[in-house]
Amino acid sequence: MKNNEVIIIGGGVIGCAVAYYVAKKGINVMLIDQPKRGRATSASAGGLWPLGESIGLGCGVIFHKAMIEKGLLPADSHIPPQLPKSFLDFAIQSNEMFPSLTGAIKELSGIDFEYEETSLLFLMYDDADVAFAKTLYGNCPCGNSRIDWLTPFEVKHSEPAITHNILGALRFNGDNQVNPYALADGYREAARKLGATIITHTEVTGIKINAGRVSGVETKAGFFPSKYVVNAAGAWAAQVGEMAGVEIPVYPVRGQIIGTEAMPKILSACISTNDCYIAQKHHGEIIIGSTTEETGFNTDITPSAINSLCKGAVRAIPFLEKAKVKRVWSGLRPGTADELPILGKVKGVEGYINACGHFRTGILNSPLTGLLISEMINEDQLSFPIEPFLLSEERLQSLTNNENSNHKTSIQ
Amino acid sequence: MKNRKPIVIIGAGPAGMGAAIEAARAGASCILIDEGRFPGGQVYRKNSKEFQVKEKEMLTAEQKRGKKLHEELEEVSDKIKILTSTSVLGVWKNREVMWSSNDASGVIEAEQIIIATGAYERPVPFPGWTLPGVMTVGGVKSFIKTMFIKPGETALIAGTGPLLISTANKLHDIGVNVLAVLEAGSPSWASPDFINQWGDADFAHDIAADLLELKQNNIPILFNHTVFKINGKDEAESVTYGALNPENWKPLEDTTKTVNADLVALGFGFVPNTELTELAECKHEFYPGIGWTVIRDEWMQTSQQGIFAVGDGARISGAIIAEEEGRIAGIKAAQNCEAIQAVDAEKRSEKYFSRIHSFEKFRKHLNEVTSVKSGLLELATHKTLVCRCEEVRLSDVDKAITEGAGDLQSVKLLTRLGMGACQGKNCSPSMGMYLCEKLNKTAYQVGRINPRPPVKPVTLGALANMTITKDSHQNDSYDAINTGGYYEK
Amino acid sequence: MKTSEKDLRINKGVIRGKEIEIIVDGESVKAFEGESVAAALFANGQRISRSTTKENSLRGMYCGIGMCFECVMTIDNIPNTRTCQTFVREGMFIETQQAEGKWKTV
Ligand SMILES: Cc1cc2nc3c(=O)[nH]c(=O)nc-3n(C[C@H](O)[C@H](O)[C@H](O)COP(=O)(O)OP(=O)(O)OC[C@H]3O[C@@H](n4cnc5c(N)ncnc54)[C@H](O)[C@@H]3O)c2cc1C
Ligand SMILES: Cc1cc2nc3c(=O)[nH]c(=O)nc-3n(C[C@H](O)[C@H](O)[C@H](O)COP(=O)(O)OP(=O)(O)OC[C@H]3O[C@@H](n4cnc5c(N)ncnc54)[C@H](O)[C@@H]3O)c2cc1C
Ligand code: FES
Secondary structure (H helix, E strand, C coil), X not given: CCCEEEEEECCCXXXXXXXXXXXXXXXXXXXXXXXXCCCCHHHXXXXXXXXXXXXXXXXXXXXXXXXXXXXXXXXXXCCCCXXXXXXXXXXXXXXXXXXXXHXXXXXXXXXXCCCECCCEEEEECCHXXXXXXXXXXXXCCCCHHHEEEECHHXXXXXXXXXCCCCCEEEEECCCEECCHHHHHHHHHHHHHHCCCEEECCCCXXXXXXXXXXXXXXXXXXXXXXXXXXXXXCHHHHHHHHHHCXXXXXXXXXXXXXXXXXXCCCCCXXXXXXXXXXXXXXXXXXXXXXXXXXXXXXXXXXXXXXXXXXXXXHHHHCHHHHHCEEEEEEEEEEEECCCXXXXXXXXXXXXXXXXXXXXXXXXXXXXXXXXXXXXXXXXXXXXXXXXXXXXXXXXXHHHHHHCHHHCCHHHCC | CCCCXXXXXXXXXXXXXXXXXXXXXXXXXEEEECCCCCCCCXXXXXXXXXXXXXXXXXXXXXXXXXXXXXXXXXXXXXXXXXXXXXXXXXXXXXXXXXXXXXXXXXXXXXXXXXXXXXXXXXXXXXXCCCCCCEEEHHHHHHHHHHHCECCCCEEEEEECCCHHHXXXXXXXXXXXXXXXXXXXXXXXXXXXXXXXXXXXXXXXXXXXXHHHHHHHCCCCEEECEEEEEEECCCCCCEEEEEEECCCCCCECHHHCEXXXXXXXXXXXXXXXXXXXXXXXXXXXXXXXXXXXXXXXXXXXXXXXXXXXXXXXXXXXXXXXXXXXXHHHHHHHHHHHCCCCCHHHHHHHHHHHHHHHHHHHHHHHHHHHHCCCCHHHHHHCCCCXXXXXXXXXXXXXXXXXXXXXXXXXXXXXXXXXXXXXXXXXXXXXXXXXXXXXHHHCCCHHHHCCCCCCCCCCCEXXXXXXXXXXXXXXXXXXXXXXXXXXXXXXX | CCCCCCCCECXXXXXXCCEEEEEECCEEEEEECCCEHHHHHHHCCCCCCEECCCCCCEECCCCCCCCXXXXXXXXXXXXXXXXXXXXCCCCCEEECEECCCCCCCC
């Protein structure tokens, strides 16, 4: 057997992206995946919303409203927290990789991951939404060059299916979408074409360390030697970290999501409101997401979540009232308390590399994550400053000490 | 007893009706839910209220059993809430039941749940099986019974098991020209010896009567034969059929003949409808010849506390056993609700247990001789659609296998097999078997396509309009449901 | 259009519900209360319910019990309605469904 330079643990969108970029550098790489119930990539909506997500739209605003309703946040805090500029810059740079990635993946794997330039609309239902939109419009970290303020008339014109009971909408240009499963499949197949070894349905049970240096991984199918190990185990990253004696403050955050029957094209943009987000996929189904719940590794679907997502969808797009729900499912996001991914090497274990904690934006941030990890392994100049995402001792401390981040104990 | 949550019975076929009757007789509060407009299930489904059906002087044994069961249910109908035209969308292991009806939906918290959702016909893919004019035998039979309409003019019937014969007779009765019955299995189960061996089992009698009638109707029955291909441009026009190797049911290609027929009725046995027991995370096992079935104790209790499974949805045993299983579960559920004592439950259920025992051997034999053999898989060509909903061809599945897919779930991700409206019911039984054969794996290794709620179609509007009911006495959200008024006096 | 002379109803032993009219692909078709939509169409000689999205192939009622979704048509502007499980109503507006069907979105 050829000697692996790199073994990636976890075959979600992140593991597959890393495999692709590492293989592209001509490095021997092996990806090992055991599909677990709740793996995030196959549950995801596939939104690429760098602006929306960094200013708290998408899941952020829904979660925020739910927290207020539960009394966990003051009622007047109607503005979800914005993520730091470094996150926005990372997300924008990653987003910009998609147009060329589409062609590259298709050429290698034959898979079209259905990249679509949609833009994202935030609908304003009431004065609070308008006030929120105004702050976004005025204070967007990227300036408002990429944001349009639409009147109800303009919304009606471009998206006739949307309710007329709105006060306006913000359009985020450049916030797009893909088919997340096809994206992961595409990375994986492309990586295979570039020489990567893909092992599916195999659980990694241990990471072997010799004199402070990674020497391979133990799996249910035997031992595989390698120089580097990449932890891309999504919501299970903490367990994999532990195998190398590294504490990874990643915890599962459940998202429930609804898909409708396939319909003719009725939406050209993705929609975000304070109760849900809505996107029509290539195949015609409309995806309605999503909850943000800390219920450990439980992947149940709950009637109350279905109810509130359906209410939100019908409010935004009234004719959906008559559309049929095809499936409801859930996935476990790899959550972090500061909502930033955890990337790069750690002190004390040579050859161990993190690629985890992508929370709500693993699809969006997969290309740049993959690229950075490959550059790190190849000892190239990095395309993006990685410092904010490293698991430094201070960050680890603040993530584990943070009082509202005592997540492990909340696991049921 | 007061303020107990109700026993919720899902499915009002013989199994569910039996359960409701016994639970109500024992004094437990219960709710019987069915998607259909009327109770009865697949065998005893009542005609539309709007129709006036003149009862025949000579009822068949099946009709008599149905009539009696309906009468028993009617007797206790004031003690049962019967929700017809109501679909159950999901069941949780904490015993929440989510339902919908028209534009509303809700959640009932149940004390006990009895799942009696029946079976559906086993899909066997081959060229032309998607053409209009090709139907399942059960579908044809209940269509004629309930709608009084000829589904075609000239019919050929193929598959395995006794339902082929009763359907052939039914078609003949209404003036359809039935060319033949093609039975894939061997003559053993239809031979007088086999039937006589089971003495007075009702079910054996039914089969004997049906066979006699078939003879009187001059309908030939060809054993070890089946349909190879259905031809037609827009609809079924002709059928190519041929002989099968009796051992493994492999098609013998040089034996084919083609006849004109505009109706092809197919019935290769049944697959239990396990979606609700799967959603409730009950333990299942693979039962050769039937497929995935839920594991139960002698009282029909699944591995989840307070959740029962009965009838063909649990294990294919036919209408008679379904009813008895239902009765046993109804009694036990009532005991679990403390409506009756354990000794009483034993006493009430005694005769049902013994009836089940008296049928068991016969049913087991019948299942053995009529269960589909893997040679039939060879009927499908590369181009044959194996997933009707998502239009996946056998060649797409083969390609996925070449790309490393080793189980149904991976095939699904690569091909969309099973992602359509039927949630994999019409492809996973045959493709599960195909993967086992092709990869030399067990059914456990090949796995299943997991059902997801909602298991029945429901609109977003109905789900947006949802009520959650904690106990049967408080604010009954389901009072609003149109119960079809079937038993309104 | 479908104005077939056919009537495959069996009238022996049954008195049907009230005769009504339904509209099928623009044509008026006879039906009786208590019939499923699929039944009324079959009686009239129409067994094709839809054509598929990918291959445009024709389908009709297959399982008859609401399981297979082959019999779906667009009924009163709602696509994907199972005709074997839906009962006729006076003036019901039924269309053979092509692919995912046409929705009235506004
Ligand atoms: C409902 C929902 C909607 C979302 N919407 C979006 C969106 O619109 N846009 C966006 O960018 N992001 C979205 N996300 C987030 C995104 O899906 C995740 O951030 C991303 O999928 C994480 O990818 P991953 O590869 O890290 O994790 P996963 O996809 O979970 O992959 C991890 C893999 O590792 C495997 N594994 C774990 N332990 C082991 C082991 N010991 N051995 C072998 N294998 C192991 C797991 O089984 C799994 O296959 C959404 C998430 C959810 C749940
Ligand atoms: C189409 C068909 C025709 C058949 N005809 C015959 C026959 O003529 N003679 C014979 O001996 N056997 C027949 N069988 C076999 C027959 O089904 C059984 O032997 C018998 O009916 C089993 O009884 P059951 O109560 O277990 O299930 P069923 O009689 O199938 O009853 C199950 C009931 O559950 C309901 N249901 C299922 N899921 C849900 C849900 N999620 N929500 C609400 N309601 C639900 C269904 O509407 C159905 O009424 C037929 C089977 C089929 C599929
Ligand atoms: S024929 Fe199968 S759902 Fe109507």
